Ligand code: IPE
């Protein structure tokens with residue numbers, strides 16, 4: 001998966017494609033080594049082996065790794081070395097993996113396929129799936145609190161990530177998504193749901209990379225703007241893919257949003273208008289990057305690559 005993504009990017013910018021490939025290798029190393037493989041023995045270890053297997057199952061199945069990629073790319077954009085941030089970045093992927101396990105549960109989206117594999121609860125049962133999500137969220141903070149930079153800056157970054165993941169961000173958005181099922185669609189509510197359930201974690205990924213990388217206030221503002229607009233574009237693309245992309249692309253059963261009665265961009269605007277709105281958010285995201293001095297081709301390539309499967313003849317395929 002990572003090779004073909006990098007190949008797509010290569011058509012636009014060979015340098016960005018090579019950087020993306022290099023960062024994805026760093027991320028994969030950090031992700032697979034993020035969870036300890038040795039469980040306590042005897043009574044203290046009872047149940048832990050199976051829990052750890054369940055956590056590793058969802059964390060290590062191949063995903064796009066876009067949140068850690070954004071973090072490392074933002075750090076490099078402001079002139080920092082990505083390698084020292086790779087375990088921190090893996091913490092973001094752990095929060096994301098937890099959110100996917102819970103998102104797929106029967107009480108939520110009730111999906112049995114994720115990244116082309118059976119969902120966590122299908123294999124491990126609902127109880128262990130809930131706990132695997134809880135475990136990943138908790139251990140994400142263990143990784144993100146390993147010292148990587150000035151302690152006060154790092155504390156602020158972790159604080160921002162906790163807020164973006166919780167009630168004000170992803171979890172709040174997920175609650176709104178659930179409460180919105182079967183409701184009459186409303187454009188401003190839909191935008192707010194998407195900005196929180198998906199946009200918040202993507203925006204904070206960019207923000208974290210910028211802050212940990214030592215950004216100036218002006219760089220931070222531009223990168224947060226990029227992250228916010230791209231975060232919304234990403235979920236519009238996800239909604240479009242749910243309707244138009246085959247399971248080989250999404251790794252999910254097709255049409256799940258319609259079955260669940262979700263309020264999505266296609267359900268409200270149709271596919272063509274949703275693509276226009278996606279392109280408008282993407283353009284706003286790229287515009288935010290243009291105010292930055294220096295090389296932004298890596299972040300541009302990541303953004304274009306991420307939304308390309310949702311666009312039949314859009315900018316990403318030109
Ligand atoms: C899927 O996220 C859930 C959303 C927040 C839209 P991704 O599209 O990043 O999923 P993976 O990690 O690549 O599988």
Ligand code: IPE
Pocket residue numbers: 099100103109111170174197198238242
């Ligand atoms: C998920 O949104 C957002 C999360 C916080 C996980 P979706 O429910 O649309 O994500 P998919 O389509 O299942 O990946």
Ligand code: MG
Pocket residue numbers: 103109177
């Ligand atoms: Mg959902």
Ligand code: MG
Pocket residue numbers: 103104109111
């Ligand atoms: Mg879902």
Ligand code: MG
Pocket residue numbers: 238239242257
């Ligand atoms: Mg979706």
